[in-house]
Amino acid sequence: MLPAQRTNYQALMKYHILTYGCQMNESDSEKIATYLENKNYASVNSPELADLIIINMCSVRQSAVDRVYSKITRLRRAVAKAAIARRRQGYGGQRKIILTGCVLEKDKKKFQKMGVEFKNFDISKIKPKIAYIPIMQGCNNFCSYCVVPYTKGRERFRPQKNIICEAKHLLKQGHKKIILLGQNVNSYPNFVKLLQKITTLKGNFEISFLTNHPKDFSDELIDEIAQNKKIPKEIHLPVQSGDNKILRAMNRKYTREDYLHLVQKIKSKIPKIKLTTDIIVGFPGETEKQFQNTVKLFKQVSFFKAYIAKYSPRPGTTAYFLPDNVSPAEKQLRARQLRTFLR
Numbered sequence: 001m002l003p004a005q006r007t008n009y010q011a012l013m014k015y016h017i018l019t020y021g022c023q024m025n026e027s028d029s030e031k032i033a034t035y036l037e038n039k040n041y042a043s044v045n046s047p048e049l050a051d052l053i054i055i056n057m058c059s060v061r062q063s064a065v066d067r068v069y070s071k072i073t074r075l076r077r078a079v080a081k082a083a084i085a086r087r088r089q090g091y092g093g094q095r096k097i098i099l100t101g102c103v104l105e106k107d108k109k110k111f112q113k114m115g116v117e118f119k120n121f122d123i124s125k126i127k128p129k130i131a132y133i134p135i136m137q138g139c140n141n142f143c144s145y146c147v148v149p150y151t152k153g154r155e156r157f158r159p160q161k162n163i164i165c166e167a168k169h170l171l172k173q174g175h176k177k178i179i180l181l182g183q184n185v186n187s188y189p190n191f192v193k194l195l196q197k198i199t200t201l202k203g204n205f206e207i208s209f210l211t212n213h214p215k216d217f218s219d220e221l222i223d224e225i226a227q228n229k230k231i232p233k234e235i236h237l238p239v240q241s242g243d244n245k246i247l248r249a250m251n252r253k254y255t256r257e258d259y260l261h262l263v264q265k266i267k268s269k270i271p272k273i274k275l276t277t278d279i280i281v282g283f284p285g286e287t288e289k290q291f292q293n294t295v296k297l298f299k300q301v302s303f304f305k306a307y308i309a310k311y312s313p314r315p316g317t318t319a320y321f322l323p324d325n326v327s328p329a330e331k332q333l334r335a336r337q338l339r340t341f342l343r
Contacts, residue, residue, distance in 0.1 A: 015041045016050035020068060021058025023210050024181050025101055027132035029056045031123035032100070048078050055116075056101045059147060062312035065107055072097060072114055102151045104316055131175035133166050134158070135194070136182035141213065143240075144251045144319040145280065145311065148183055155187060160194055164201075171203045180209040186216035192224050199230040206230055212237050214262055215254045226269045233270055234304070237263075238278035242297030243290035246283050249319070256297055263301050274304035279338060282311040282331035284322035291334050298341040306342055308335045 015036050019029045032054060033043060047053045053075060057068050075097060098117045099108070108118045138153040139146075167178055178198065185191060198207055207230055214237055225231050237259075241247050244255050266273055279294065298306075310331035313320045 013041045013051045014044045014049055015052040015054060016044050016047040017054045017056060018047065018071065019056045020064055021056070021101065023132060023179065024134060024183075025056050025058055027134060027181060028101065028121075028123060029054075030132070031126040032056065032121050034126050035121055035123050047075055051095055053095065053097045055097065055099050057099065058102045059104050059107050059151065059314075061145075061309065062314050063310065066312070068099075069110070069114075072111065072116060076114070102148070104147060104151060106315060131170045131178045132181055133163060133170070133178060134181045135163055135185060135188055139183040140187070141184060141253070142251060142318075144249060145283070145314060145317055147314050147316050150316050152183065155184070157188055160190070160197070163194065164197055167198045168201060171201060171205060176205050178205060178207045180207065182209075183211065184213045184216060185209045186212050186218070186221065192218070192220050195224055195228070195231065199228055206232055208232055208234070210236055214239065214259050215252075217262055219265065222266055222269050225273075233272055234274040234276065235266065236276045236278075237266075239297065239301075240278060240280050241283065241286075241290075242294035243286070244293075246286055246290055249285065249322070250280075250283065251318070256293065260297070260300060275301060276305040277301075277303050277307070279306055279308045280311050281308060281334040281338065282326035284311070284313075284319060284324055284326070286311075286326055295337065295341070298338055303342060306338065308338055310335055 015033075017029050017033060019025050036052070036054075037043070041052065044050050055068060055072070057064065059065050096117065097115070098119050099111050100119055100121060103111075103118065112118065136155055136157045138155045139148045140155050142149050163180075170178060180194075180198075182188060188194060195207065195209075212235065217237065225233070225235065239259050240250055240252055242256050244257075247255060263275065266275070281291065281294075310328070311324070311326070313322075313324050
């Protein structure tokens with residue numbers, strides 16, 4: 001490497017961001033990238049080349065925590081090898097691995113024992129490069145498998161005028177699609193009116209939103225999606241299970257009949273709708289018969305896409321105290337079976 005190149009390398013610190021979790025994590029990672037670049041860091045495609053490795057994670061599921069734990073273990077080995085090569089080339093400095101995102105206190109302590117720092121980045125005023133707009137934080141639903149209410153707190157809504165102002169700014173920058181984000185966007189006060197105000201802004205663009213909760217998906221919202229040309233005809237509607245007993249154990253606050261009735265209303269008003277969903281297989285106590293109720297629901301709805309998770313116990317949730325009595329092999333088999341019904 002030439003001396004001039006070496007000087008340039010040392011002057012510009014490198015970063016790499018690994019993101020685990022939902023669209024809100026993706027949005028935050030975009031903001032963190034902007035934050036770092038404002039501080040003269042440069043992005044690299046490989047964590048082994050980075051001076052700073054950011055892991056933006058969500059600890060909603062234990063399986064996600066386990067994946068991050070394994071990833072950090074592998075990263076530390078790779079970073080150690082890369083450090084030897086760097087020293088041979090005359091580069092000093094210690095590489096850092098920083099954890100951020102939605103993390104329980106007990107998980108923070110676990111990762112800190114591995115030498116990983118935890119940091120909350122000051123990104124509240126940073127505009128993401130992609131057109132994600134968080135409209136709320138937190139959740140009031142307390143699904144029995146989910147830690148979001150404990151890590152993010154209760155629902156807090158951004159003022160409507162701030163959201164519209166941000167949408168205007170993004171559209172002026174040339175974005176053609178805006179995605180409104182929230183743990184439960186349907187609980188946003190006057191959500192349909194918010195959609196209407198954004199879609200009346202000048203420009204040729206689309207607007208979509210994540211994530212919906214079936215119990216709060218109103219007829220008014222269905223009508224708005226049906227008639228509003230700026231809203232794509234695709235709805236993400238997590239069902240999680242097709243069995244009523246499992247739904248009660250999950251604290252989802254609707255029945256399979258409620259869900260199917262909602263789907264029927266949506267399809268009657270939006271015939272070409274693409275429905276996507278989330279499913280958890282192997283929830284504590286899920287029998288083969290109960291799983292088959294989910295299979296039947298899959299066949300009835302004909303989902304366009306599904307995100308299928310194998311249940312993993314999460315400390316801090318009420319489901320954590322239930323026996324995790326469906327084997328990993330059976331969870332894998334059930335997930336594979338559901339995927340065969342996707343069109």
